Amino acid sequence: GAVVSQHPSRVICKSGTSVKIECRSLDFQATTMFWYRQFPKKSLMLMATSNEGSKATYEQGVEKDKFLINHASLTLSTLTVTSAHPEDSSFYICSAGQGAGGYTFGSGTRLTVV
Amino acid sequence: AQTVTQSQPEMSVQEAETVTLSCTYDTSESNYYLFWYKQPPSRQMILVIRQEAYKQQNATENRFSVNFQKAAKSFSLKISDSQLGDTAMYFCAFMISGNQFYFGTGTSLTVIP
Numbered sequence: 001g002a003v004v005s006q007h008p009s010r011v012i013c014k015s016g017t018s019v020k021i022e023c024r025s026l027d028f029q030a031t032t033m034f035w036y037r038q039f040p041k042k043s044l045m046l047m048a049t050s051n052e053g054s055k056a057t058y059e060q061g062v063e064k065d066k067f068l069i070n071h072a073s074l075t076l077s078t079l080t081v082t083s084a085h086p087e088d089s090s091f092y093i094c095s096a097g098q099g100a101g102g103y104t105f106g107s108g109t110r111l112t113v114v
Numbered sequence: 115a116q117t118v119t120q121s122q123p124e125m126s127v128q129e130a131e132t133v134t135l136s137c138t139y140d141t142s143e144s145n146y147y148l149f150w151y152k153q154p155p156s157r158q159m160i161l162v163i164r165q166e167a168y169k170q171q172n173a174t175e176n177r178f179s180v181n182f183q184k185a186a187k188s189f190s191l192k193i194s195d196s197q198l199g200d201t202a203m204y205f206c207a208f209m210i211s212g213n214q215f216y217f218g219t220g221t222s223l224t225v226i227p
Contacts, residue, residue, distance in 0.1 A: 034214050038157075043205060043217045091157060095215070103215070105151075105159035 002028050004096050006106025013084055013113055021079045021109045023094030029074035030096035035067075038091045038108075047092075050077040084113040116141045118208050120218035127196045128226050134181075135191045135221050137206030147209045148182065150191045153220075154202040162204070165189065193223075201225045 003026040013019045023033055031052045036044040048069050049057040056069035066088075068080040077096070081088050089112050097103030117140045127133035139148070150162040165173045165182050172180050177197075181190045193200055206218040 041203075041220075041222075043219045044159075044215070046214050049214060093157075093159065095159075103209070104161075107156075107158050110157075 002097065002104045004094065004104045004106045006094055006109055008109060009107060010110045011112070013111070015085055015113055016083055018080055018082045019084055019111060021081075021092055021094075021111075023077045023079070023096065023106050025075045025096045028096075030077075031074060033071060033077040033094055033096040034103075035069065035077075035079050036093045036095070038093060040091075044093060047079075052077075081111065084111070086113045089113045116143075116208055116210070116216045118206055118216050118218040120206050120221050122221045123219070124222045124224075126224040126226055127193070129196055129198060131196055132192060132194045133196055133223065135193075135204055135206075135223065137189045137191070137218055139187050139189065139206070139208045139216075141187070141208065141210075143210055145210070148180075148189045149207040149209065149215070150178070150180070150189075151205045151207055151217075152200075152202045153205065154199075159205075163191065196225045198225050198227060 005024045007022045033050040035047045037047050038044045046059050047062045050069045050071040052071045058064045071077040093108045094106040095103050119138045146167045148165045152160045152162050163173050163175045163178050172182050177194045179192045203220045203222050205220045207215045209215050
């Protein structure tokens with residue numbers, strides 16, 4: 001089946017630095033990828049839709065200058081948390097698919113900003 | 115707007131018994147997909163079962179089955195012969211083809227040995 005690789009699985013960074021999270025579709029091409037954020041014991045909240053070759057579409061309330069998304073190829077989307085602060089600490093998950101309900105999730109990235 | 119409601123924040127079931135998790139949704143779309151995802155402590159989202167709205171027959175995957183009532187916009191998950199490995203957070207999700215998932219708030223299921 002379709003496999004989505006997300007890296008890193010865990011990252012700790014200092015406040016004020018930037019962190020990049022990668023989401024790769026390993027055995028298929030994905031023109032669209034999604035980035036979610038999940039708080040402890042909460043549901044997944046869609047942050048943005050990543051479109052290959054064009055600008056990402058951000059959900060209301062998500063700062064596009066803080067959460068930079070780049071989808072430069074059909075197999076890779078990256079989320080960069082810029083000037084991270086402790087309140088950005090969270091679990092971030094990407095998903096990718098081939099349409100018609102065939103979406104797969106990455107294994108997630110636990111970001112801790114200290 | 116699409117919404118997904120899971121009214122049971124927590125549930126428990128005895129090992130080998132059957133449990134049903136509830137999910138209702140609201141949409142004006144006629145063609146869509148419904149999913150149940152499992153999120154164990156590892157936090158990996160695992161697809162449990164999927165249902166196309168245009169199909170009347172309820173989806174089944176081994177011990178997992180759904181009761182899809184399109185008119186009532188209800189999509190419950192039945193887990194038969196519950197196993198300890200079924201302990202996880204379960205999310206009901208809705209999707210219009212090619213777009214993002216809309217997730218419910220989740221049901222934490224504990225299987226008791």
